Amino acid sequence: MTSALQQQAFALDARYNAHRAPESPNFRTLYIRRRSQLLRETQRDPEKWKQYLRVRSMLLQQRYGSSTVESTSSNSSSMSSIVTPRGHLVPTKQAEASRALVGGTSIAENYAFVGVHHIFDQHSEAVTMVKFANNDKSKICCASLDFTLSICDVTSEPPIVSAILRGHTKAVTGFDWSANNDLIVSSSLDGTCRVWKVSDFSCLRIVQDSNNSQFLCCMFQPINNNLFVTGNSRGELKIANVSTGRFMKNTCKIGGNVLCLASDNSGKIFWVGNDKGEIVSLFCELNGALCKTKKILLSPNCSITSLSYRAWISREARDPLLLVNATNNSFCLFSVLDGEGTLQLKKSFQNRQQKHIVRSTFCPIMSFRQGACVVTGSEDGSVYFVDVEKVGNRAVVNTLQGHASAVLGISFNYDESLLATSDLQGLVILWKKGNLI
Structure with a gap:
């Protein structure tokens, strides 16, 4: 208490x-x-x-x-849900192995983040994205509109900023860690993507767009980290080679501004979100060529700001899902139906989001009793933990309030002991998990 x-x-x-x-x-x-x-x-x-x-x-x-910023009660009351006729997301009552990981505790107990571990304020403008290194509890990277990225060590006492990565001449819009965390790729409004060496914080490659288009998102190809995928302001999806520092000839036209990317674990299926309310599925060939397969329209008057893929919800029930944030005051869960990335809406929750790039994520362990948990930022300054198996106000199992502006970035470390959130004013808050006294 x-x-x-x-x-x-x-x-x-x-x-x-x-x-x-x-x-x-x-x-x-x-x-x-x-x-x-x-x-x-x-x-x-x-x-x-x-x-x-x-x-x-x-x-x-x-x-x-x-x-x-409104009170917790008013924030929570805005969180309602819309369930599609298909019903439950997963047969969670059978998830014995997943419950055993956490001793059978409830969702609320599992995600009781009760304190602030540290606050970083090294950025002078909005931090658009935060992300912990893969399977690493110590390193986190932040991207900002102040043209820089920062790498922080969160396990030192006190946590420190290890390096500021400078080189971009305009806002940094996104980044990704390579699989073994030795490289970071970043995208920027300056029309370049940069590949950084984490060992000495130097810039290894600068990849320039031939049309000087603004890069709005990027990510490594999951099974071949010598390649990375980019989305730009011309509605194009391109793949670049880290070794050569050049883009491949294949360009896939999506339309609009490509704002976010996600892929399945095999790197064969990609999903792309744009500012026209569309989510496009693509198949990635062995040679890196991208081929559009499916497209759905979430809403014609919104932007898709975040995509997050999860291959399973429980160890007993494999049910690939895509988590989506949009500027129509909602975030949604889609079921992935086949090898072409076909999506079917499972559930939609209301959220405060109309103009900013707000992100959400699955909880990495996905340990649960009667449901599965996701966490999302919001333009009301709150961080919401949502049990996607529940409806109405009961779906919100925890709310973190500490930001005084819109919460943009969200990231767990791999064992869920820390949660990082970033906001429009440039603050990054590290929340620590603990049991209520």
């Missing part, structure tokens, strides 16, 4: 942080970091914490008026 009340106190201060020293963002960042530290160090019994919250809330309201 104490940890939960500490988190509420931090969230209360974070909601009002935009009002403090509006001309001095550095001071606001320093203030909220120090508040987080003090709250972690302060020891109070639950009743005193509740009294403190009431007094603190009253003082902040008297000083600043209503906060710009």
Whole structure:
């Protein structure tokens, strides 16, 4: 209980942080970091914490008026769900092996992130994407509109920024780790993709678009990390070779602005989302050629901002799913039906998202009792843990409040002990998992 009340106190201060020293963002960042530290160090019994919250809330309201971010109850009430006639996502009542991994605890207990581990503020503008290294608890990379990427070590005491990767001359829109974490590929509005060596933080390759198109997303080919896939502002999907630093001749025209990418584990099927509300499935040949197979229209007046693939929900029930965020105030789950990447809508949840690139992700272990959990950012400044087997307000099993602006990036480390979230003001918050006291 104490940890939960500490988190509420931090969230209360974070909601009002935009009002403090509006001309001095550095001071606001320093203030909220120090508040987080003090709250972690302060020891109070639950009743005193509740009294403190009431007094603190009253003082902040008297000083600043209503906060710009709504309360937890109002945020949660906006989270409703729409279920397709097909019914349950997975037969989770039979998921004995998955439950055994966590001792049969509930979804809410599994994802009780109760404290702030650290706050990074090395970026001066929005952090558009955060991602932990593959099967690694120590390294995380952040991409920002301030033209840079950063690599951080989150297990040192205290966590540190290991390097700032400089070279792009415009906003960095996305990046990806290679399978063994020795390389990072980044995309930028400057019309280049850069390949970085993690060992010495140097730039290994610069790949220029022949038409100077803006690159909006990128990812390594899962089974051949000598290739990476890019999406640009001309609606084109291209594949580049790391060794040569050149794009292959094959170009696949999607249309619109290609905003996000995902692939299955084999690297044979890719999904692409654009700003026309379309999700396009593609088959990747052995020689790297891309061939469009299927296309669905989620909504004609929205952008697809995030795609995330999961090959299984439980060890007992293989059910490939695609998690999708869109600017029509929703995020959706699609079932992958066949080897051509055909999608069928399973469930849709409402979310606060109308204009920003908000991302979501599956929980990596997917350990559950009566459901499966995903986590998403939101433009209301909250982070939502959603049990996709439930409906209505019961679907939200945890809500993290600490950001004072739209939450854009989401990433777990591989054992789910830390969750990283990034926002429009450039803050990256590391949340730690723990059991409520």
